[in-house]
Amino acid sequence: MTPEARVEVAPLGTTLPVRPPVSMAMPMGDMIPYVTDTPDITIPANLLPADGRFGSGPSKVRPEAVAALAGAASRYLGTSHRQQTVKSVVGSLRSGLRDLFSLPGDYEVMLGNGGTTCFWDAATFGLIETKSQHLSFGEFSSKFAKAAADAPHLSDPDIVTSEAGTHPDAVARDDVDLYALTHNETSTGVMMPVTRPAGAAPPDQGGGLVAVDATSGAGGLRVDPSQFDVYYFAPQKCFGSDGGLWVALLSPAAQERIARIGASGRWVPAFLDLAIALDNSKLDQTYNTPALATLFLFDDQVRWMNEQGGMAFSTGRCDRSAELLYSWAEASSFATPFVTRPADRSRVVGTIDFDPSIDATVVAKVLRANGIVDTEPYRKLGRNQLRIAMFPTIDPEDVAALCGCINHVVGALG
Numbered sequence: 001m002t003p004e005a006r007v008e009v010a011p012l013g014t015t016l017p018v019r020p021p022v023s024m025a026m027p028m029g030d031m032i033p034y035v036t037d038t039p040d041i042t043i044p045a046n047l048l049p050a051d052g053r054f055g056s057g058p059s060k061v062r063p064e065a066v067a068a069l070a071g072a073a074s075r076y077l078g079t080s081h082r083q084q085t086v087k088s089v090v091g092s093l094r095s096g097l098r099d100l101f102s103l104p105g106d107y108e109v110m111l112g113n114g115g116t117t118c119f120w121d122a123a124t125f126g127l128i129e130t131k132s133q134h135l136s137f138g139e140f141s142s143k144f145a146k147a148a149a150d151a152p153h154l155s156d157p158d159i160v161t162s163e164a165g166t167h168p169d170a171v172a173r174d175d176v177d178l179y180a181l182t183h184n185e186t187s188t189g190v191m192m193p194v195t196r197p198a199g200a201a202p203p204d205q206g207g208g209l210v211a212v213d214a215t216s217g218a219g220g221l222r223v224d225p226s227q228f229d230v231y232y233f234a235p236q237k238c239f240g241s242d243g244g245l246w247v248a249l250l251s252p253a254a255q256e257r258i259a260r261i262g263a264s265g266r267w268v269p270a271f272l273d274l275a276i277a278l279d280n281s282k283l284d285q286t287y288n289t290p291a292l293a294t295l296f297l298f299d300d301q302v303r304w305m306n307e308q309g310g311m312a313f314s315t316g317r318c319d320r321s322a323e324l325l326y327s328w329a330e331a332s333s334f335a336t337p338f339v340t341r342p343a344d345r346s347r348v349v350g351t352i353d354f355d356p357s358i359d360a361t362v363v364a365k366v367l368r369a370n371g372i373v374d375t376e377p378y379r380k381l382g383r384n385q386l387r388i389a390m391f392p393t394i395d396p397e398d399v400a401a402l403c404g405c406i407n408h409v410v411g412a413l414g
């Protein structure tokens with residue numbers, strides 16, 4: 001019997017019967033697929049991580065940050081974002097990011113609503129002058145490339161691709177005015193160094209800007225501000241907050257580009273206008289109403305990172321988690337790191353392939369049933385693997401515990 005055939009439509013006015021507990025609903029020989037494909041395996045409590053959130057975004061939010069938000073709620077939530085209470089959080093966030101990334105004094109911290117996906121559209125209007133080059137090596141990096149290709153006011157972009165599980169390198173070209181890099185390709189678990197393309201002129205001598213999608217890398221991977229002009233991200237990954245906001249760290253050359261395009265007469269929807277966003281950011285506000293809880297959690301996380309030792313602390317935690325995860329997989333008889341080159345293996349999002357004899361989907365479901373969530377792989381990659389976030393918030397001890405839990409589940413699946 002298919003699951004659909006079981007659906008009964010209750011006549012109006014009747015109360016739907018409560019479904020009996022799974023154990024009662026599942027007599028042998030009358031298996032229901034959506035119940036039976038999660039084997040009943042209980043992971044011993046002493047193996048479980050303290051926190052079971054390993055999703056690559058939205059990702060674990062520190063309970064201390066949530067408690068701080070609850071404590072501040074009656075003075076902060078539901079108050080005007082044009083008044084000092086909220087503006088001081090935005091101001092603290094902007095200066096905290098400046099410290100965390102050791103930004104030179106002439107760099108700016110810009111923010112706006114809509115998340116990274118919105119920033120791609122804004123960039124096609126306000127950062128790309130005529131032609132961009134995109135390193136396309138997974139779902140996220142390909143999306144910005146598509147946004148640029150679809151923009152009628154731009155020339156066709158130059159798209160450099162490589163196999164899933166690897167990254168291409170930028171190629172200096174005279175006709176390219178923006179190089180689009182991705183610090184960490186979240187769909188495949190590949191990281192790449194942020195460096196200006198070999199042989200490219202610096203932007204103040206006519207070379208292209210370097211714009212980096214660091215949505216999942218920012219705060220967890222090391223970066224040198226002299227190597228980028230735009231480093232943009234959203235707070236729901238390493239910054240343990242919620243989605244819906246974008247942030248961009250801007251070099252002087254990027255600020256000039258925004259001003260020049262802003263004055264050029266190009267039509268730009270106001271919501272996507274980076275000149276407007278930059279003006280508002282300098283006043284510690286956003287063009288339209290932001291999510292106040294998101295801003296608070298984001299600021300709390302940046303403060304936490306800075307207090308604990310800044311980028312050395314946050315990247316160090318990711319390094320340790322990655323060392324634990326990949327060394328476990330390399331020693332395992334059934335798991336292997338998906339990314340072949342160790343230098344390309346992301347320290348913030350790990351992808352682990354499973355032997356064909358083990359169905360990783362089932363492993364993820366058993367983990368989920370035991371409170372360990374969001375280890376499923378990126379769907380479109382279509383591999384028999386788990387994807388595990390190792391953002392700074394995630395305790396390396398919990399990554400080690402997760403490896404132990406996977407061993408237990410695979411053993412129990414026999």
Ligand SMILES: *Cc1c(COP(=O)(O)O)cnc(C)c1O
Nearest residue numbers: 057115116117140186215216234
């Ligand atoms: C999550 C992610 C995005 C999308 O971010 P949104 O804020 O949901 O638009 C883009 N790029 C990368 C690398 C990501 O990891």
